[in-house]
Amino acid sequence: xxxxxxxxxxxxxxxxxxxxxxxxxxxxxxxxxxxxxxxxxxxxxxxxxxxxxxxxxxxxxxxxxxxxxxxxxxxxxxxxxxxxxxxxxxxxxxxxxxxxxxxxxxxxxxxxxxxxxxxxxxxxxxxxxxxxxxxxxxxxxxxxxxxxxxxxxxxxxxxxxxxxxxxxxxxxxxxxxxxxxxxxxxxxxxxxxxxxxxxxxxxxxxxxxxxxxxxxxxxxxxxxxxxxxxxxxxxxxxxxxxxxxxxxxxxxxx
Numbered sequence: 001x002x003x004x005x006x007x008x009x010x011x012x013x014x015x016x017x018x019x020x021x022x023x024x025x026x027x028x029x030x031x032x033x034x035x036x037x038x039x040x041x042x043x044x045x046x047x048x049x050x051x052x053x054x055x056x057x058x059x060x061x062x063x064x065x066x067x068x069x070x071x072x073x074x075x076x077x078x079x080x081x082x083x084x085x086x087x088x089x090x091x092x093x094x095x096x097x098x099x100x101x102x103x104x105x106x107x108x109x110x111x112x113x114x115x116x117x118x119x120x121x122x123x124x125x126x127x128x129x130x131x132x133x134x135x136x137x138x139x140x141x142x143x144x145x146x147x148x149x150x151x152x153x154x155x156x157x158x159x160x161x162x163x164x165x166x167x168x169x170x171x172x173x174x175x176x177x178x179x180x181x182x183x184x185x186x187x188x189x190x191x192x193x194x195x196x197x198x199x200x201x202x203x204x205x206x207x208x209x210x211x212x213x214x215x216x217x218x219x220x221x222x223x224x225x226x227x228x229x230x231x232x233x234x235x236x237x238x239x240x241x242x243x244x245x246x247x248x249x250x251x252x253x254x
Contacts, residue, residue: 107153113160134161139185139193159184163238165231169194169216171244183232191216191225194244217243 118132134141136159142150152158163183167190170176177197181190195203206212207225216223218240227234 107147108155109147109152110155110157111160112157117162134164134182135159136161136164136182139182139189141180141182163232165235166239167231167235168239168241169244170241171246173246175244175246181231184230186230187223187227187234188225190231191223215245217245 118129120129120132136142137150137152137156139159140150141161141164142152147156159182161182161184165181165183165185166178167181168176168178175198177194179190179193179197181193185193192204195201203212203214204225207214216225218235223234223242231240
């Protein structure tokens with residue numbers, strides 16, 4: 001029952017009560033959104049810190065693996081060092097293949113150059129300049145293969161070549177062999193390499209001892225097998241042909 005003032009027995013106007021209830025209901029989502037934002041702002045720094053620590057743990061795990069492998073290699077061979085920077089890339093796989101680490105053993109080599117000159121352009125980058133360099137080992141050029149496949153090891157000397165000479169040795173017995181050699185290669189070393197290529201390594205010493213009789217002719221001139229002068233002095237062309245007068249026919253067929 002209502003009294004004359006439209007009040008219920010509790011003394012409240014029912015319309016006023018409805019309005020208050022609606023205001024409370026309308027404000028409830030806003031309060032919940034604000035609470036969620038407050039909670040998020042509190043926990044977000046901790047979530048970021050957790051992610052940061054997880055990355056650090058991954059990096060440390062990788063460092064431990066590398067250091068253990070480095071220690072093992074040190075024990076096996078004190079002359080070989082592994083020099084890998086675990087901080088080089090934070091996205092690197094923290095569990096690398098052990099074989100990859102072993103195959104990447106660091107070796108010390110000497111890069112030797114007699115002040116070579118290469119042609120460059122203003123827009124060239126370092127990577128393009130590197131591609132213009134001709135690297136040789138034991139006077140023979142080597143390319144994009146593992147250094148170990150060329151016999152390069154700790155203490156090896158790598159030369160930056162100016163020109164490569166394609167020397168063709170034509171033996172009178174019919175054997176033909178082409179050697180790609182650094183222009184700095186002495187002619188005596190070229191002859192040694194020729195014998196090596198035809199699997200007659202001992203022939204050079206036998207030739208010096210007059211145990212066999214062979215002559216090397218270029219432009220109708222007999223080459224001195226003891227000559228220390230380089231190819232770029234001896235040969236006027238980049239593709240010289242050297243005739244090997246095989247008097248005893250001891251080199252064999254093709």
